[in-house]
Amino acid sequence: MWAREFLGTSVLMFVEQFILYSIMGWLVESIYMSICNRKLTNRGFGVGPFCPIYGFGAVIGYLILNPLRNFPVALYIVASFSATVFEFIVAKLMKCYLGEVWWDYNEKPFNYQGVICLESTIAWGFYGIIIVYWLNDLTVRVLSMVPELIGKRVSVIILTLYMVDFIYHILGALDVNIRENLMEKKEDVMERYHSFRNRF
Numbered sequence: 001m002w003a004r005e006f007l008g009t010s011v012l013m014f015v016e017q018f019i020l021y022s023i024m025g026w027l028v029e030s031i032y033m034s035i036c037n038r039k040l041t042n043r044g045f046g047v048g049p050f051c052p053i054y055g056f057g058a059v060i061g062y063l064i065l066n067p068l069r070n071f072p073v074a075l076y077i078v079a080s081f082s083a084t085v086f087e088f089i090v091a092k093l094m095k096c097y098l099g100e101v102w103w104d105y106n107e108k109p110f111n112y113q114g115v116i117c118l119e120s121t122i123a124w125g126f127y128g129i130i131i132v133y134w135l136n137d138l139t140v141r142v143l144s145m146v147p148e149l150i151g152k153r154v155s156v157i158i159l160t161l162y163m164v165d166f167i168y169h170i171l172g173a174l175d176v177n178i179r180e181n182l183m184e185k186k187e188d189v190m191e192r193y194h195s196f197r198n199r200f
Contacts, residue, residue, distance in 0.1 A: 015155050016143045017136075018055040025054020050162050053090060057083060062136050065128050072129065079128020084121045091115035098170075 004011050026049045033041040064082060068075040091101045092115075105111040110118035143151070 012148065012151055012155070013140065013143060014059055015159070016146070016151055017139050018052075018059050019155060019158050020055075020139055020143065021058035022050050022052050022055030025058075026051040029054075050165075052162075057086060058131055058135075061128060062131050065132050066136075069132055075132060076125040076129055080121050080125035083124035083128065084116050087120065087124075088112075088116050 001011060006014070029051060030041055030049075061079065061083065065075055065079055068078060091103075091113075094101050095115075101115055104114050105117040105120065106114035108117040108119050146154075
């Protein structure tokens, strides 16, 4: 499985890149938010230093954008648009299943529903260019220096730890969301009941 290739890249390399980008994304965003909040801020969902949205975004983004390598303007536009759509879909899914979104753009100008904004859209385009023209090649060179056996074992360990961490916190978040929905429904029923009684 690990050696199987897709678009000239092994599954192991994709997995290792996903892990690396997830950790890098967590690190950059946690540092940025810690500076903004003036206190240490963990931007991960769980305990570990892991933001899978960056891992998925970078790996899938590269696969989508690399064919546009020779067309930088088109690459920038597609990167901006696709990443913004991805961010919006993730936000909607989080709101639906978790009851909250882990970021808030309401204070940003030209935002939509607080989950996407012009500033981020512009930034996503530059991130796409950086990934295609520089970062992906760098990560491939660095990860290629890791012995295959070590890469497999480390990847399995990290993914296993993350899945345990994620499942534990997602169950907790879902439990809170279900309880809040039940409380809201209970309050709504009580309001209707009192409204009905007051009529007589």
